[in-house]
Amino acid sequence: MTRSSATPPNGRAGDEPASKKKGAKPQTKLRDGVMKRGNTWSYVIRVKDPETGISKPKWVGGFVTEDEAKEARDEARVKARRGDYVDRNRVTVAEYLDDWIETHAMEIKPLTLKDYKMIIRLYVRPNIGNMRLQAVRPSTITKLYGHLRSKGGKDGKPLSTRSVNHVHAVLRKAFGDAVKVEELLTFNPVERAKRPKHTYTEPGSVWTPDQLRTFLSIARSHRLFAFFHLAAYTGARRGELVNLRWSNVNLDGKVITIAGSVGIIDGERIEGTTKSGRIRVVSLDDETVAVLKAHKARQEADEDTAGDEWQGDKEPHVFTTGLGRPIYPDTVTQLLRDLVKAYNAPAEGDGPLEPLPFARLHDLRHVHATTLLLAGVPVHVVAA
The missing domain is CATH 1.10.150.130 (Tyrosine recombinase, N-terminal domain)
Structure with missing residues (x-):
């Protein structure tokens, strides 16, 4: 589908345009199936009706130049001869x-x-x-x-x-x-068209800095604690962190390079570019560098324990299973829910005086942005 379909200039499908009509704009004569009417060009070809076998004229208009109309006319003629012509007035x-x-x-x-x-x-x-x-x-x-x-x-x-x-x-x-x-x-x-009015998320579903600290203290004992800390302190997306490799981490320079992302299609883990398609470098604070160093040491210990059963890649991921396989995005999403649920309703005794509201993993990006804004970081820097 390359060109627009239109009724003939006189408004009746299948007929040639009237050469003169009261109030109509001047038009050129039809030459080899092409003519100008008003500010645009149109062409006409004959197409055989597949049901009746009768050949009928079909008009297509809206071309800016005569050359464009001729090019489309030639293409349509070829398709009509092959029986492949599509009447764009009928396309659903x-x-x-x-x-x-x-x-x-x-x-x-x-x-x-x-x-x-x-x-x-x-x-x-x-x-x-x-x-x-x-x-x-x-x-x-x-x-x-x-x-x-x-x-x-x-x-x-x-x-x-x-x-x-x-x-x-x-x-x-x-x-x-x-x-x-x-x-x-x-x-x-x-x-x-008129869209439904947007309904905003109720206040409280995105954590405050204090609630974030509470959650991180809960997650600290888990081997994927560093994932949640890095998500909260860099604003990186879930798929970006799941895709992160140690080669993208410069602990001495205190930066990580976000070079790609991971998604799940029909149950398969697929790696691709970031959402914007751009590579970006994110600075790390001293605490986050310490968290990553501890995470790396723990991962190396897991590898030593697994021995020949270790399944890590040649270019190892930062966040893996206990045997070195890269994790799936849904793993950390479900883990966040499980940790909050366990904190709010422990197996024994009463829950906390102030339960931690459930939040999406993606909301850690909002906490990160809010914290930066409250710290006086310019809006354009936070956006970047």
Whole structure:
């Protein structure tokens, strides 16, 4: 799909444009299937109807230059002769999204691609998949969001605002490409649709510095304590730390280099670039350097104990299992939950006077940012 589909200049599909019409802008004569009307160029080809066998004219417009219209005309003629011509007036949302995913698969990270496919399969295709792409209006998308928000989740339950916003992000990019890349649409209806209002996380679900210190004291005895300390004191993402190797750690220079990330696709551990695609260097404070040195010594002791059973890589990861295998991202996510749960409800006796609220591992990034801001670090430095 490379060019936009349009009705003929006189508004009736399959007919040649009227040469003159009251109030219409001046237009050039049709020359070899190409003509200019207003500020854009159009072309017409004859396409055989597969059901009736009758050849009918098909108009396609919206080209900026005559050369672009001629190039698209030649391509369409070849496809028409082969029987591969697609009437873009009839392309459905599902058909377009299938082609869009395939076309852009190489540009999207594997984990993100999986999310895109899931969103399209669960939330878009069942609701507007059969609609013609060119028939979608902003109100169509607004109604879709309303339906998803009220009963678009599993078993007809409401879908969260956050999930609806993920649907919006995918559709905005896909329909944006339909305008800018494929030139199938003249505007992006998703940009004009009304999204559900964002609901913010309730206060208290992101830890205060005191609550962070409480958690780190709980985790200190675990062999992956250094992971949580590094996450809180560097703001690095979960996948970035799981991917971290000792070759990326400079304890003498007090820095680590974030060079990649890890995701899980169909149960398989996949390594790739960072979210931004950029490599960055993060400074370490003295306490964090000491924590990493202790962690490394413990890991080396584990290797000595395991002997021939040690399964570490030639370029060893910083955070591994007891036998040296790199850990999965979900391992530390579940460990955080288990440690908090054990602290709040110990096996014997009463729990703490002030239970530790549950928080996501990702929220350690927010604690890190907040702490830096409170310490007077400029906002642009924290953002970087």
